[in-house]
Amino acid sequence: MSEIKFNDETLAMVQSIIKRYPEGKQKSALLPLLHLAQAEFNGWLSSPVMDYVASLLNIKPVEVYEVASFYSMYNLKPVGKCLLEVCRTSSCWLRGANEIVEHIENKLGIKDGETTADGKFTLKTVECLGSCGTAPMLQLGADFHENLTFEKVDALISEWSNKAEHSKYLDIDTFRKN
DSSP states (O other): OOOOOOOHHHHHHHHHHHTTSOTTOGGGGHHHHHHHHHHHTTTSOOHHHHHHHHHHHTOOHHHHHHHHHHOTTSOSSOOOSEEEEEEOSHHHHHTTHHHHHHHHHHHHTOOTTOBOTTSSEEEEEESOOSOGGGOSOEEETTEEEOSOOHHHHHHHHHHHHTOOSOOOSSOHHHHHHO
16 A cells, blocks of 8 residues: 655645644644545545645544544545535525436436446535525536536536546645635
């Protein structure tokens, strides 16, 4: 098993992020570090990866597990290269989120929480993504796709069928600039 370690560029960003917080308050950098870890380690956070993040922040691993398991944006098991997260909260539900989920399930041959056999797509339903005015919506990486229709969903699936990279929640340039 290879050693878990950020690449040099990411490690420099990690150090820059940690320095934004006063001495003794480095734990405040946990959320962005988990995003970086998830982006660099195949789209999910294994226990060894979370342990590594804990060591960088000089906190206990359980503190990382608590945060990572609370937020739906962190994946605690492997996911497909394209993670489709469909909001099912009231506005989305009233405007057809359940039908969108059913459409995706039928199109990809998977159920909520499952990954396609080829490892390309994972479908996940989540609680409020904060886009009630443009429901129904789904999140794919850092992008919101709103006022969904079956045709919009089909176009996204078609677009992502041939991509090799993982969908990511963050724009790594955001961390580089700040």
